[in-house]
Amino acid sequence: MTLDLIRAATLDHPDLVHVFTTRPGGVSEGVYASLNLTRSRGDEAAHVAENRKRVRQALGLDALVFATQVHGRTVLRVGGPPKGDQAAGEGDALITDQPGLGLVCQTADCTPILLFDPVRRAVGAIHSGWRGTVQDIAGATVEAMKDAYGSQPEDLRAAIGPSISAVNYRVGPEVVAAFEEVFEVTGGILSPKDPEGGAHLDVGEACRRQLIMAGLAEDAIWRSDVCTYAAEARLFSARRSHHQGQSGLFGGQAGIIALARPG
Template identity: 40%
Template sequence: MSFSLVSGNRKNLWIGKFSIIPEDMFVHGISTRHGGVSKGAFDSLNLGLHVEDDLEAVRQNRDIFFEGLELPKGQGTTCQQVHGSKVVKITKAQAGSGMYNFEESISDADALITDEPGIPLMLFFADCTPILIADPVKKAIGVAHGGWRGTAASIGAKTVELMVKEYGSRPEDLLGAVGPAIGPCCYEVGEEVSRQFKDAFPEFYDKIVIDENGRTRLNLWKANELQLVKAGLRPENIDVAGVCTACNHRQFFSYRADKGKTGRIAAVLSIK
């Protein structure tokens, strides 16, 4: 298994791909910050509509990324991402929600699932964890936004649970991918956050919270990986990018490294 950047169909457009997600059944990609038209702090492929970037530039960036993925324009479906743990089932009637207008995004949700072909699910990140889930048996997908709050609330596991309920997915059939996010090298947290993770995951707390030299650091990658295993995914069916967005903030947007004013990368997953 591996995560790598591949060249898109435009100069300086790079798309992150997971080898575990079969290309004959699904279209997926993680964007970088390169290849777009935004300026300044949002240079250049900012895909977030909610970060005070120029609206038309973001719309153009989204079209650029979808062209790179060879997906039809206008069908991307997204949610407003409130750092919660609500998962929403997407049908054809909701296709395109939030693609060009933030106000039209699915409200009060941080994860989406669908079994409809041709409806790309699209979420946005700048240090939080992209979680992609694909069911090659039932042909269903899910994408989740795992910030520390969502991760502590088991949003990845809740995405799996709703796919099981709605589509009859079997966890052992599911393929999971944990995308670029702030790594344990850079993510120092306070006592409130570490305590919530101790309460949420006492069985593997020592694997996700590192206490060294009076500092406490959180491993969101591992927390989401182990959460998926707990939900029933096979460890060998989970691919973790292991790429820190803060360390690599010249390649990916990082809220922490860029001191709060920055763009957003996107994770997109669609059924062919």
């Protein structure tokens, strides 16, 4: 089966390789069918390894670099390929200026963000769930690229991949309060509160605004309109699996970005 890969117009550049993966095209079975890239939820290790290999080969990359994601704001600088099958470390964003290394952010409802600096030739991959968004992992990654590579925010291009849409993502009062603390204007991010104090949350829109606050131009940011919860045949969703009585049993897709090797 052919891989179904999503690409962003803002990252269409000859020096760049990027995709957001989807479910079709892998070997995993059952709730993990079929291109599951996540090892931590019970899928067979050999299936995940084969799926990762298929993606790496399809993109023509030397290696895929993963992080142990913890819903924080740590940014990991990657200077070379991982040793064996090891993660680059514990964190929720990866940055590099080394060609051929595919930085991976894994998601199953959370928001994947890819960053590209065509001037300094550097890239970043960000996993931003609601906790990471409250901590501004997107802004932290922009700052980390500036510190590490001299990247200027106004030069950066970004793509925000598929994530759960607001209509399918109700959160409780504690999450609502956390976003109200971070954003002066929550219209478009939070719906009006319901009688229990909860609301529907658009994490992808919150991330888009954070990228703008970090200095990116609005027209340099692309955002997918695909909802992970709604697109069951195409994408994994943690919340959908929970609602179907299979809490914790789901696969994961990814955002992947790399600098192309010269020649």
